[in-house]
Amino acid sequence: MIKKYIIIFMIAFHFHFKIQAKIVLTSPAAGALIKDFNGADVQGILIDTRQSKQVYSAMDGKVIYAGEFSKIQQNMIVIQSETYKIYTIYRNVNHFKIKEGMIVKSGHNLGTSNKYLLFEVRTFDGKAQDPNDYLTINSHHQKKKKIKTDFYPKFVDFMKRNGFFHHEIPTMFCIASWESSFNRNAVNINKNRTQDTGLFQINDIWLKKCDMSRKDLFDATNNARCAKVVLRNQGFRAWVTYNKYSRFCSI
Numbered sequence: 561m562i563k564k565y566i567i568i569f570m571i572a573f574h575f576h577f578k579i580q581a582k583i584v585l586t587s588p589a590a591g592a593l594i595k596d597f598n599g600a601d602v603q604g605i606l607i608d609t610r611q612s613k614q615v616y617s618a619m620d621g622k623v624i625y626a627g628e629f630s631k632i633q634q635n636m637i638v639i640q641s642e643t644y645k646i647y648t649i650y651r652n653v654n655h656f657k658i659k660e661g662m663i664v665k666s667g668h669n670l671g672t673s674n675k676y677l678l679f680e681v682r683t684f685d686g687k688a689q690d691p692n693d694y695l696t697i698n699s700h701h702q703k704k705k706k707i708k709t710d711f712y713p714k715f716v717d718f719m720k721r722n723g724f725f726h727h728e729i730p731t732m733f734c735i736a737s738w739e740s741s742f743n744r745n746a747v748n749i750n751k752n753r754t755q756d757t758g759l760f761q762i763n764d765i766w767l768k769k770c771d772m773s774r775k776d777l778f779d780a781t782n783n784a785r786c787a788k789v790v791l792r793n794q795g796f797r798a799w800v801t802y803n804k805y806s807r808f809c810s811i
Contacts, residue, residue, distance in 0.1 A: 594607065
């Protein structure tokens with residue numbers, strides 16, 4: 561009898577661990593990290609959204625609350641995942657593009673945040689989790705793009721040197737993999753005769769704002785710096801591939 565309970569416990573533990581190991585979230589906004597999680601006065605991460613403004617769902621789930629949190633008079637959205645047994649919470653969001661009861665996918669536009677977004681992850685018992693432990697490329701879908709993981713640490717160092725923030729890098733890695741397969745010499749000619757160039761396939765419309773030429777964009781560092789300008793102005797959705805394929809990436 562004891563042996564039977566031990567086996568049941570081991571199966572349950574394995575199943576629980578397997579589910580928890582799959583918890584992966586996409587970045588809810590593009591912007592600088594103002595404050596990091598410390599588990600005390602900051603129970604999430606604070607992201608500067610003054611430029612990008614748009615806020616996106618970090619996971620698939622159900623919107624269980626969308627309204628003003630009267631205690632601090634701040635608009636808040638709460639999304640629940642029955643699969644992961646967690647809530648993702650988005651504070652200081654305006655102009656809601658969702659409503660309570662909606663089922664949303666990772667990357668769904670939730671609304672805007674004009675100054676900063678406080679993003680929290682909590683378990684069903686209300687315990688705050690460090691969002692940095694979960695912010696990575698979404699990998700719980702069946703279709704995945706195979707990427708060499710030994711390259712990723714070098715990519716992280718490269719992106720940090722060029723001014724990207726920790727929570728932005730996994731998604732930018734995904735974008736580069738789909739846009740150019742990490743080929744800094746990649747070129748795409750669009751129907752309107754504009755050109756997408758280099759690592760992040762920067763379109764000609766950004767040349768003036770980045771103060772660069774097409775030739776400059778074949779340099780990976782220049783391309784990354786211009787990609788940062790694009791990201792700060794329009795967010796991840798400036799790249800068509802993010803809208804189509806980001807949830808199919810895995811590292």
